[in-house]
Amino acid sequence: MYTFIINYCERMKILSAQQIHGWDAYTIANEPITSVNLMERAATACTDYITQQNFFNKPFKVFCGKGNNGGDGLAVARQLLQQHFDVSVYIIEFGAAGTGDFQTNLQRLHELTVNIHFIQDEGFFPVINKNDIVIDALFGSGLNRPLKDLSAALVQHINQSEAFVISIDVPSGMFIDKSSINNAVVRANVTLTFQQYKLCFLVAENAENTGKLIILDIGLLPGFLNDIETVFQTADAASIQHIYKPRKPFSHKGSYGHALIIAGNTGKMGAALMAAHACLRAGAGLTTLNIPSAFLNAVHSHLPEAMCQLRENGLSFEKINAVGIGPGLGTGDDSLQLIEQTLNEYKLPSVIDADALNIISTHKRLSRLITPGSILTPHPKEFERLFGKAENDFERIDTALKKSAELNCVIILKGTYTLIAQNGKGWFNTTGNAGLAKGGSGDILTGIVTALLAQKYHPFEAALLGVYLHGLAADIALEKQSQESMIASDVVNCLGAAFGGLLMG
Ligand SMILES: NC(=O)C1=CN([C@@H]2O[C@H](COP(=O)(O)OP(=O)(O)OC[C@H]3O[C@@H](n4cnc5c(N)ncnc54)[C@H](O)[C@@H]3O)[C@@H](O)[C@H]2O)[C@@H](O)CC1
Ligand SMILES: [K+]
Structure with a gap:
C-alpha cells in the first residue's frame, strides 16, 4: 500500500x-x-x-x-x-x-x-x-x-x-x-x-x-x-518542511534520479518543453524527453540540459526512476500506444496527466494497468471524463477520495485549493494564485512532481511538496508579474526562490 x-x-x-x-x-x-x-x-x-x-x-x-x-x-x-x-x-x-x-x-x-x-x-x-x-x-x-x-x-x-x-x-x-x-x-x-x-x-x-x-x-x-x-487537512509550511529533503553536499547527479517526460506532439511541443524545464528546475539529476524527432532541434536549442529519446525509435525505460506522461501528447492512436506501453512496461509510480488521462478515460481498461503509487493530476474536466460527472464540488472531492483508495494512487485534483487525495484522505494546498489559471501551469506541475518522484520522494510526498512548491513559486512570481501577466515559465523561474522559501518556513 x-x-x-x-x-x-x-x-x-x-x-x-x-x-x-x-x-x-x-x-x-x-x-x-x-x-x-x-x-x-x-x-x-x-x-x-x-x-x-x-x-x-x-x-x-x-x-x-x-x-x-x-x-x-x-x-x-x-x-x-x-x-x-x-x-x-x-x-x-x-x-x-x-x-x-x-x-x-x-x-x-x-x-x-x-x-x-x-x-x-x-x-x-x-x-x-x-x-x-x-x-x-x-x-x-x-x-x-x-x-x-x-x-x-x-x-x-x-x-x-x-x-x-x-x-x-x-x-x-x-x-x-x-x-x-x-x-x-x-x-x-x-x-x-x-x-x-x-x-x-x-x-x-x-x-x-x-x-x-x-x-x-x-x-x-x-x-x-x-x-x-479528520478526513481532510490543509498543508501548511511546517508539514511541507518535514517532507523536504535538502541536497547532500557529497552527492552527484545519480543521487537525484533520472526522469523521463513523455510529452509533446505537433502543435503542442511547448507543453513538453515546459514540463521538462520544470523537471530540471525541481531537481531531477537527469531529465530525458521522449519527443517526435522533428522537434529535436527545438529541444536542444531551448533546453540544452535535457536529453532526448526519439519517439520513432520507441520508448526506453532503462535506468529511469520516474516517468511523467501526458502533457501535449495528443489523443491519437500513436499516443494510445505510448500510454499502453508505459502502463504495461514501467513498473514504478508515474505521473499521469492531460492527454494520458483523456486516453485512459476513453479506454477504461487501461486504468487497471496503472502502477500502484502513481500520481494522477486531473483538472475538474479531466476528472469528470475519468470518473463521471459530479453534482457538485463536494461530490467530486468524495469521488477523488474513493478513487484514490480504489486505484491505490495519489490523485491531485487541481483547483484554487488543489486537493491531494490518498487512500480516502485529502489534503488541500493553500499556496498559489489565479495567475496559475493559464495554459502551461499543469504541464509544469507534472514536471515538478516527476522530478520529486525521481528524487525518491514517496508519491504522496512528491504530490504534496510539488503542488505546494508550484503554488509558492507562483506567489513569488507576483513580485515581478501580475496575476494577468504571469506565464508558466515565470513560475518555473521562481522555483529556486520557492525551494529557498521552504527553508525559511
Ligand atoms: N461557545 C461556542 O460554542 C462558540 C460558538 N460560536 C458561534 O456559534 C455558532 C454556532 O452556534 P449554534 O450551534 O448555536 O448554531 P447557529 O447559531 O449556527 O444556529 C443554530 C440555530 O438555528 C437553528 N437552525 C439551524 N438551521 C436552521 C434553518 N435552516 N432554519 C432555521 N433555523 C435553523 C438551529 O436549530 C439552532 O437553533 C458558530 O458559527 C459561531 O458563530 C462562537 O461564538 C465561538 C464560541
Ligand atoms: K453567519
Missing part, C-alpha cells in the same frame, strides 16, 4: 460541524473559560477586524439568528456601539427562545440601546442602503437544514441590497461540510471565520458567497486536535 501518514500537522485538520462544536466545548472545559466569555473573545476578534477597515463611520445593520452565531452578532453590535458607531440590530424571530449566550448578550445589549428590532415577517425587513455595512450573524456552523420561508427571504433581501456584507463565521445558509448549491445563502464581501479553514471555503462553488476569507484566531485549545480523526 502506498499510503503515507503524516501526523505532525495537527493544527491544520479540517473539522466537521460536530467537531467544531466539540472544540468549543473542549476549550470551555479545559482552559477553562465560560461559554459566554469565549463568545466575547470571538466577537472581539471580529470587532477588531471590522474597526481596522476604512468604513468611514458608515451605519451598521447587524442581522442575528437566535443561536450562538446570533450571539456573536449581538456581542459585536455592543462592542461597535461602545466605540460609538451607528448600529441597528435585527433579530429573526421564530418564536423559540435563543441560546443562553444569545440571551445574555441580548440583555447586555439592551443596557446600551433600544435600537433592537425583531423580524416576525417580511413586513419587518428594514431598508438596506448602499451605504450600510451589513453584519450577517443569522446562522453559523449550527445550520442543519436549508433556509426557507422567512430566513430565506431575509437572505434574499440582504443579497439584493448593494450594501457591503460581512458574514460572521460562515455566510448564513452555507453548510460547513456539504454542498449548499441552489440554497439561499448570504453573498458576503468578507467572511470572518474562526480558527481554521472549513471545508466549505475550499471549494469553488462557494467562492462567490464567501468573498474574502479572513481566519481569526480565537484561542481554541490545540490539544483537542491531537485525538480527533
Whole structure:
C-alpha cells in the first residue's frame, strides 16, 4: 500500500460541524473559560477586524439568528456601539427562545440601546442602503437544514441590497461540510471565520458567497486536535518542511534520479518543453524527453540540459526512476500506444496527466494497468471524463477520495485549493494564485512532481511538496508579474526562490 501518514500537522485538520462544536466545548472545559466569555473573545476578534477597515463611520445593520452565531452578532453590535458607531440590530424571530449566550448578550445589549428590532415577517425587513455595512450573524456552523420561508427571504433581501456584507463565521445558509448549491445563502464581501479553514471555503462553488476569507484566531485549545480523526487537512509550511529533503553536499547527479517526460506532439511541443524545464528546475539529476524527432532541434536549442529519446525509435525505460506522461501528447492512436506501453512496461509510480488521462478515460481498461503509487493530476474536466460527472464540488472531492483508495494512487485534483487525495484522505494546498489559471501551469506541475518522484520522494510526498512548491513559486512570481501577466515559465523561474522559501518556513 502506498499510503503515507503524516501526523505532525495537527493544527491544520479540517473539522466537521460536530467537531467544531466539540472544540468549543473542549476549550470551555479545559482552559477553562465560560461559554459566554469565549463568545466575547470571538466577537472581539471580529470587532477588531471590522474597526481596522476604512468604513468611514458608515451605519451598521447587524442581522442575528437566535443561536450562538446570533450571539456573536449581538456581542459585536455592543462592542461597535461602545466605540460609538451607528448600529441597528435585527433579530429573526421564530418564536423559540435563543441560546443562553444569545440571551445574555441580548440583555447586555439592551443596557446600551433600544435600537433592537425583531423580524416576525417580511413586513419587518428594514431598508438596506448602499451605504450600510451589513453584519450577517443569522446562522453559523449550527445550520442543519436549508433556509426557507422567512430566513430565506431575509437572505434574499440582504443579497439584493448593494450594501457591503460581512458574514460572521460562515455566510448564513452555507453548510460547513456539504454542498449548499441552489440554497439561499448570504453573498458576503468578507467572511470572518474562526480558527481554521472549513471545508466549505475550499471549494469553488462557494467562492462567490464567501468573498474574502479572513481566519481569526480565537484561542481554541490545540490539544483537542491531537485525538480527533479528520478526513481532510490543509498543508501548511511546517508539514511541507518535514517532507523536504535538502541536497547532500557529497552527492552527484545519480543521487537525484533520472526522469523521463513523455510529452509533446505537433502543435503542442511547448507543453513538453515546459514540463521538462520544470523537471530540471525541481531537481531531477537527469531529465530525458521522449519527443517526435522533428522537434529535436527545438529541444536542444531551448533546453540544452535535457536529453532526448526519439519517439520513432520507441520508448526506453532503462535506468529511469520516474516517468511523467501526458502533457501535449495528443489523443491519437500513436499516443494510445505510448500510454499502453508505459502502463504495461514501467513498473514504478508515474505521473499521469492531460492527454494520458483523456486516453485512459476513453479506454477504461487501461486504468487497471496503472502502477500502484502513481500520481494522477486531473483538472475538474479531466476528472469528470475519468470518473463521471459530479453534482457538485463536494461530490467530486468524495469521488477523488474513493478513487484514490480504489486505484491505490495519489490523485491531485487541481483547483484554487488543489486537493491531494490518498487512500480516502485529502489534503488541500493553500499556496498559489489565479495567475496559475493559464495554459502551461499543469504541464509544469507534472514536471515538478516527476522530478520529486525521481528524487525518491514517496508519491504522496512528491504530490504534496510539488503542488505546494508550484503554488509558492507562483506567489513569488507576483513580485515581478501580475496575476494577468504571469506565464508558466515565470513560475518555473521562481522555483529556486520557492525551494529557498521552504527553508525559511
Ligand atoms: N461557545 C461556542 O460554542 C462558540 C460558538 N460560536 C458561534 O456559534 C455558532 C454556532 O452556534 P449554534 O450551534 O448555536 O448554531 P447557529 O447559531 O449556527 O444556529 C443554530 C440555530 O438555528 C437553528 N437552525 C439551524 N438551521 C436552521 C434553518 N435552516 N432554519 C432555521 N433555523 C435553523 C438551529 O436549530 C439552532 O437553533 C458558530 O458559527 C459561531 O458563530 C462562537 O461564538 C465561538 C464560541
Ligand atoms: K453567519
